Amino acid sequence: MRRIERDYPIASVGGDIGLPADDPECPARGNTERTEFGRVAMGAVLDMLEEAKDLDSPTPRWVQSIGNQRGVGSQPTSTLMHCPDERPSARSPSSCKPDASRRQSKRADQPAPEVCVQRLEGISKLTGRERYVDDLPFDDALWGMTVRTRVPRGRIRQIKFGSAVDWAEFVVVDHRDIPGPNEVFLIERDQPVLAADYTRHMHEPVVLIAHPDREMCRRAVADVQIIVDEEPPALDYRLPAGPEQIQRNNDNLFKVLKIEKGNTERALEQAAHVVEGLYETGAQEHVYIENQGMIAWVEDGVVVTKGSMQCPYYVVNALKHALNRDESQVRVIQTPTGGGFGGKEDYPSNLALHAALLALKANRPVKIIYDRPEDMAATTKRHPAQTRHRTGFDSDGKLVAQHIDVTMDGGAYVTLSPVVLSRGIIHAAGPYACDNVLIDGRAVLTNAVPFGAFRGFGAPQTLFALERHMDVCAAQLGIDPIELRRINLIRDGQTTATGQVINDGTDRTAVLDQAAQAIRFREKQRAHESFNATEPYLRRGVGLACFWHGAGFTGSGEVALKSRLRVQGHADGRVEILSSSTEMGQGTWTVFTQIAAEHLGIAPADIIITTPDTSRVPNSGPTVASRTAMVVGRLVERACDDLRQSLGLDNATRGEAVTAAIRAWHNTNADQSLFGEAQYEKPPGINWDDDTYEGDAYGTYGWATYAAEVEIDLRTYTARVIDFVAVQEIGKVLNNTLARGQIQGGVAQGIGWALLEECKWELGGMKNCQLTNYIIPTSADLPPIRVAFLENAYAHGAQGAKGIGELPMDGPGPAIANAIADAIGVHANIIPLTPERIMGMMDQTHA
Amino acid sequence: MPDSNNINVEFTLNGNPISIDVAPRDRLLDTLRYALDLTGAKEGCGEGECGACTVYLDGVPANSCLIPTYQVSGRAIDTIESIPADALSDMLASGATQCGACTPGVVMTACWLKRHPELLKTHTVRELMAGNLCRCTGYDGIIDGITDGCQSNYDRGNAS
Amino acid sequence: MKVLSPRSLDEACALLARDPAPRPIAGATDILVHWPDNLNAKAETETYLDISALSDLRHITREDDVLTLGALTTYWDVIQSQACRDDFPMLLDAARQVGSVQIQSRGTWAGNIVNASPAADGVPVLMAYDATVVLRSKSGEMEVRLDEFYSGYKQMQRRPDQLITAIRIPRRTYDTQIFEKVGPRRAQAISKVGLAITHSTEGWRVVAAAVAPMILRCKSVEALLESGAPVRSPDDLAQAIDQDVAPIDDIRSTREYRQRVLARLIYHDLKGVLPAFS
Incomplete structure (x- = not known):
């Protein structure tokens, strides 16, 4: 009897099934193993470097790392606790090796941990009590819906309203109802709130409809016909636009940027080796599980919009501009936000404007909730990108020249493309030292739905190209890929492509070595050799990627933002944090609370934080760019200092002395408000020139190496990740559980982008806009993602933190592509590496 | 009728x-x-x-x-709404929720699974949880929260 | 829309005799997909016959020579069934590949048959086990072989007045049972290629999914296997497969991929099983 067993044990054979010992889905491992192996202080890492040099060492000494705060979860009634009270649980082993670790005990010589808090709103979310925008009761609200052009480019000739519904029952809005300029306020103002006479993409909104019954809205939308005189759309960003496709200047370019260091052409001429490569990454849909939604109403002459968003003040600015109102006449309130990843950075401005226009006309609250197909079709995606590398090495494998050419698809409007391009090209040369670097970048107009912010913001695209290219170079040079990276990793005192001197004390080769060691890179290479030689159709490979991610806004961005934050001392002695930084799952509330509690020496329970309401909170800048904990968190600290100063206390005053002083202040200043404030101040020694693209592109960088092991089934050309290790130096880890979750979640998105997630296009619109056909990973598609942090405090981040949110998106793509190339020898230079694409690559390789 | x-x-x-x-x-x-x-x-x-x-x-x-x-x-x-908060401390501690939008569904499947540890004789947690898409956690926080809770009545280390 | 909720099978059959016949609904996992959006004018006037309360139709019955699944038997019922586990393990394999637990607990095998998707997960294994479909109407009962049930895309033997009441699977000894589902991911996936192979004293059954307008037996491949002709690579299967299937390019995959993967699965899965495969 023969049966093909799938990867799980079948019931009939119960416990007898022999799973391969390292099958990550084996219940004995996959379901139970701790998914992290802790974090290591920088000093400790330096201690272990001697050991780390020999990657083949079978039992590397692993430094015990400090405790995982998860053990304190045994306090079900309270979501707050102080870590110093924590004792290692009985289940915790006292020490462990990297790949067998569970909970780990504290290092005796670690400084006492800071205040550490479990996710503040965690229980509310776990019990389903958290109220998102579509959960809010609004009895007299109308449902709003959108009529779109369905034509990628052309002149709108006529709008036909049919007779399937009684139009007298509906509120209908078009561009003539916009009080101010018909422009969505962003970097440029080229995008109309509602298309008036021209459409530049398939899902351009034209007419808005509101009705008490959602189903009636659906019918009404289907009853409107937009007649368009079609014009030739530009649909492939990789090709130069033909004359009939030109729609902006004479070249359809949104933005052109250049970084220049040394003399790249001459260095390439003189290089011992020159390696070229062309790399491509596809669009990616955010798939936040909560679709976009917004409610708008008018209250005492103030337009209020409330909904799912990352950046309340972006929405304020958009409302002010198009509704022709001053700031006192608009108010924006965030609702708990079910994921953003960049997808709720700029698009909520469009949605808020739509809801507000309907509410103004209806004189009633209007609620627009996109369903999944509309959300996927009409909102932004990650920019597709193509990157060309021409790289020179000397005879020792040292980088002498990097010529990098980056093209990104911007879609139909500028939106955030210039800054996505900017971050993309700044990261394009990677964490390596090279004296001659020339990077050309351009963002191109096409008649696709506009591309926008997505975790990583351009860097994942260029880092995919770079790190895949490094393996291609290693193969051509005949140098081991780890060694090639080690030779070239930037060292303290050396400069980046923009001329920024890196001098942060981080040992980047230690990050590389630890990742290689943790995944047992050499061991696996050897094991794969015999595995691949004997298995009939399974092939395994291992690959890694070294990368960096700048934290905070690019260049002079933080200076321009002038972010502000307030803390308020309440009469009961509690302190409230007033910030426009939003919680969307990444942990803003928890981390801000920790920072304030630690800084003032008071209990986390005495800190208040809630969803931002722009009538109460100052503009702390957008919740993007891995800036919240590091940059805005620092403002929390400084605002707390300012509060103490207002109370006549010095910064050494902590705890009850602070709360007592707050209460006392209120006793003598009844009915008045007590605030501490802070505004962003540029750290000393940071300089950036926007014209020459030279200088300190970011205040600091996170450094990482990710390693992946893949298995490819040659029957089906399907690749899957069977082991994944993520090692990074991110300054100080503020909250281990949250930080680990950020990394694992980002890696999962990266694995999806690398293997599964493919937007299929038709006339610039996404064809597969439903979760059945746009494939994100399920739990069954992922291995446990093993995470390690190296800590090296950043002087200008809150409690030494650097940004962390975007970093994990950069590494999985190239690490996986390198592993696939390792396994089956294909030119895995395009992602996603779907089975169909791998099949084509194998054909090419064997042709 | x-x-x-x-x-x-x-x-x-x-x-x-x-x-x-x-x-x-x-x-x-x-x-x-x-x-x-x-x-x-x-x-x-x-x-x-x-x-x-x-x-x-x-x-x-x-x-x-x-x-x-x-x-x-x-x-x-x-x-x-029928799940009591005190049943969820493992999942809170393990980082099973981030943005919270998938979470109510995740918790429902997870609690069902915790009540039926015998399912783990034939299925993996990852297979049983595959009907709940999560975009934030990478699932590890969720899986950890479930296996922590299963430990009392299921020997995780020797599961086969 | 209207819903009719019969309390007995006879009543259900009587209601199905109406003109136009109401559309049967049970687990609803196909019909309710994007329900509000799909509820167009036609669906709005349609009448549904809800059989979900006819609990007599939910059973798994093992007799000497046949295993019967009632029309309301769900995937989850089969996953939990010792009888299925013992005799027809591929039913469990296939059931576990349907959506997720949330779908497995609701979706029915009979629904999978009448939904008639070319990419169905339940149909290939049933067909490879020589299952038959019991159809009942006011005028009587008939039994149709599943491998003769479909005649084209969403075309099947069931008349509008007929209800599937049971699926019958002959109990046999199999020396080969192979089930493969190739989806875009490892769970919650719609099949890009499906394959079920059995061998018993009745001969070879090779059933392919998502490679033709309907799920079908690959008779040329079966004949090739019966002949014992040597197969030394997937290419040696290409001609037979070409005669049997007609895959297409669509949003989920390509013609080329489907055709080649089908050949590769058959080849690799039978290599080492059949002396002819080397």
């Missing part, structure tokens, strides 16, 4: 009997959210992919977006 446009449905909701008039076209998810103000279950996709709308139908997880409300007549429905 109901053969009209409105149907009276009597069923058990979170342990309590309930009677409600629904249209034949009403989905259980909408009835729960918009008629009964039980907004814990979310609509993530409307096609049974994401699992954010998971409820128990007679004790087994099901997508409430794919259940016509009239069909639950005489049956038992349990929603996330």
Whole structure:
């Protein structure tokens, strides 16, 4: 009897099934193993470097790392606790090796941990009590819906309203109802709130409809016909636009940027080796599980919009501009936000404007909730990108020249493309030292739905190209890929492509070595050799990627933002944090609370934080760019200092002395408000020139190496990740559980982008806009993602933190592509590496 | 036999009997959210992919977006609102929730699984949780929260 | 829309005799997908026959020579069934590949048959086990072989007045049972290629999914296997497969991929099983 067993044990054979010992889905491992192996202080890492040099060492000494705060979860009634009270649980082993670790005990010589808090709103979310925008009761609200052009480019000739519904029952809005300029306020103002006479993409909104019954809205939308005189759309960003496709200047370019260091052409001429490569990454849909939604109403002459968003003040600015109102006449309130990843950075401005226009006309609250197909079709995606590398090495494998050419698809409007391009090209040369670097970048107009912010913001695209290219170079040079990276990793005192001197004390080769060691890179290479030689159709490979991610806004961005934050001392002695930084799952509330509690020496329970309401909170800048904990968190600290100063206390005053002083202040200043404030101040020694693209592109960088092991089934050309290790130096880890979750979640998105997630296009619109056909990973598609942090405090981040949110998106793509190339020898230079694409690559390789 | 446009449905909701008039076209998810103000279950996709709308139908997880409300007549429905907070400390500690949108569905499947550790003799946690898409955690926080809770009645280390 | 809720099978059959016949609905996992959006004018006037309360139709019955699944038997019922586990393990394999637990607990095998998707997960294994479909109407009962049930895309033997009441699977000893589902991911996936192979004293059954307008037996491949002709690479299967299937390019995959993967699965899965495969 023969049966093909799938990867799980079948019931009939119960416990007898022999799973391969390292099958990550084996219940004995996959379901139970701790998914992290802790974090290591920088000093400790330096201690272990001697050991780390020999990657083949079978039992590397692993430094015990400090405790995982998860053990304190045994306090079900309270979501707050102080870590110093924590004792290692009985289940915790006292020490462990990297790949067998569970909970780990504290290092005796670690400084006492800071205040550490479990996710503040965690229980509310776990019990389903958290109220998102579509959960809010609004009895007299109308449902709003959108009529779109369905034509990628052309002149709108006529709008036909049919007779399937009684139009007298509906509120209908078009561009003539916009009080101010018909422009969505962003970097440029080229995008109309509602298309008036021209459409530049398939899902351009034209007419808005509101009705008490959602189903009636659906019918009404289907009853409107937009007649368009079609014009030739530009649909492939990789090709130069033909004359009939030109729609902006004479070249359809949104933005052109250049970084220049040394003399790249001459260095390439003189290089011992020159390696070229062309790399491509596809669009990616955010798939936040909560679709976009917004409610708008008018209250005492103030337009209020409330909904799912990352950046309340972006929405304020958009409302002010198009509704022709001053700031006192608009108010924006965030609702708990079910994921953003960049997808709720700029698009909520469009949605808020739509809801507000309907509410103004209806004189009633209007609620627009996109369903999944509309959300996927009409909102932004990650920019597709193509990157060309021409790289020179000397005879020792040292980088002498990097010529990098980056093209990104911007879609139909500028939106955030210039800054996505900017971050993309700044990261394009990677964490390596090279004296001659020339990077050309351009963002191109096409008649696709506009591309926008997505975790990583351009860097994942260029880092995919770079790190895949490094393996291609290693193969051509005949140098081991780890060694090639080690030779070239930037060292303290050396400069980046923009001329920024890196001098942060981080040992980047230690990050590389630890990742290689943790995944047992050499061991696996050897094991794969015999595995691949004997298995009939399974092939395994291992690959890694070294990368960096700048934290905070690019260049002079933080200076321009002038972010502000307030803390308020309440009469009961509690302190409230007033910030426009939003919680969307990444942990803003928890981390801000920790920072304030630690800084003032008071209990986390005495800190208040809630969803931002722009009538109460100052503009702390957008919740993007891995800036919240590091940059805005620092403002929390400084605002707390300012509060103490207002109370006549010095910064050494902590705890009850602070709360007592707050209460006392209120006793003598009844009915008045007590605030501490802070505004962003540029750290000393940071300089950036926007014209020459030279200088300190970011205040600091996170450094990482990710390693992946893949298995490819040659029957089906399907690749899957069977082991994944993520090692990074991110300054100080503020909250281990949250930080680990950020990394694992980002890696999962990266694995999806690398293997599964493919937007299929038709006339610039996404064809597969439903979760059945746009494939994100399920739990069954992922291995446990093993995470390690190296800590090296950043002087200008809150409690030494650097940004962390975007970093994990950069590494999985190239690490996986390198592993696939390792396994089956294909030119895995395009992602996603779907089975169909791998099949084509194998054909090419064997042709 | 109901053969009209409105149907009276009597069923058990979170342990309590309930009677409600629904249209034949009403989905259980909408009835729960918009008629009964039980907004814990979310609509993530409307096609049974994401699992954010998971409820128990007679004790087994099901997508409430794919259940016509009239069909639950005489049956038992349990929603996330029936899960007590103190059952969730493992999941809180393990980082099982981030943005929270998938979480009610995740918790429903997870709690069902915790109550049926015998399922782990034939299935992996990862297979059983595959009906709940999460975009934030990479699932590790969720899996950890479940296996922590299963430890008392299931020997995780020697599972096979 | 209207819903009819019969309390007995006879009543259901009587209602199905109406003109136009109401559309049967049970687990609703296909019909309710994007329900509000799909509820167009036609669906709004349609009448549904809800059989979900006819609990007599939910059973798994093992007799000496046949295993019967009632029309309301769900995937989850089969996953939990010792009888299925013992005799027809591929039913469990296939059931576990259907959507997720949330779908498995609701979706029915009979629904999978009448939904008639070319990419169905339940149909290939049933067909490879020589299952038959019991159809009942006011005028009587008939039994149709599943491998003769479909005649084209969404075309099947069932008349509008007929209801599937049971699926019958002959109990046999199999020396080969192979089930493969190739989806875009490892769970919650719609099949890009499906394959079920059995061998018993009745001969070879090779059933392919998602490679033709309907799920079908690959008779040329079966004949090739019966012949014992040597197969030394997937290419040696290409001609037979070409005669049997007609895959297409669509949103989920390509013609080329489907055709080649089908050949590769058959080849690799039978290599080492059949002396002819080397």
